[in-house]
Amino acid sequence: RDKSVWVWEVDEEEEYECVSVLNSHTQDVKHVVWHPNQELLASASYDDTVKLYQEEEDDWVCCATLEGHESTVWSVAFDRSGERLASCSDDKTVRIWRRYEPGNEEGVSCIGNDPTWKCVCTLSGYHSRTIYDVSWCHLTGALATACGDDAIRVFEESTSSNPHQPTFALAAHVPRAHSQDVNCVAWNPKEPGLLASCSDDGEIAFWKYQRPEIC
């Protein structure tokens, strides 16, 4: 809640020490998550943005700011490749962002040598209240959301989807997954379709999801 992001490292004595304090956000930071295979960090904030950080010349710096959400961003998740990021917000939408390198074929402009992140899809009209968490399954590509309307939803990318303009369809919707706000959802990294969720009602639930035939 102090608006900062801290990066920690394990030292020779196997203790964690703080190596950087980043004060890029202008409001509370709600969530941080690491890129699946690179030293890249993402954060979500009450200031309506997602920020990305990497190490440059021995110092951690903010290398990108993703703007577009109209209210607090509560969580972010990378897909398996790390080329895409999903963010969820108090504005009741999920946004999908894609990384574009300088000199990309799609003509997305970049500043200098840094990649740029562009919002390529917005999922709106599905959630009736704040979306507190989003989880992107690294086994199947399914996207799960945790919502303040007590529901859990799963979205699947259409197979004929254009990677630069992807379309996602609502594949599953459990309206009363919990009796209060769902705060968190997490896909199991080893077992496809196994999802965990937790809620203000004090419960943790386990779910088995199967992709429907028509999607």
Next chain:
Amino acid sequence: LIYRRSGERPVTAREEDEELPDSIDDREIFDLIRSINDPEHPLTLEELNVVEQVRVKVNDAESTVAVEFTPTIPHCSMATLIGLSIKVKLIRSLPERFKLDVHITPGTHASEHAVNKQLADKERVAAALENSHLLEVVNQCLSARS
């Protein structure tokens, strides 16, 4: 200018029947919030017309409550505190299934977006109530007038 307090709620025959459930309605929510004290003046929110029954919208079946409150002046610095008091009163009084929306009557405050956003953020509300001084002020607003 002090607004007149509404009278007692008339009890209907249906409500007297112990067998039939009474759903939570606008009047019941209004009854919960009307006597909240203004932090600065020795008057209730009803007497200052900060809350009105017509600005309370309840849907018991869907477990939603929306309360609009009107700060006395557009730059009222107590707006967040008043909103927080209303929210806390409802949190303490209603079943946990209810989704509570407390916001400023549109067009009546200079910082309504910022205030509404704070009131809608459950982490911010929880953090505010961990501040013992602020909690004390809220409790004073919620205490019965002596």
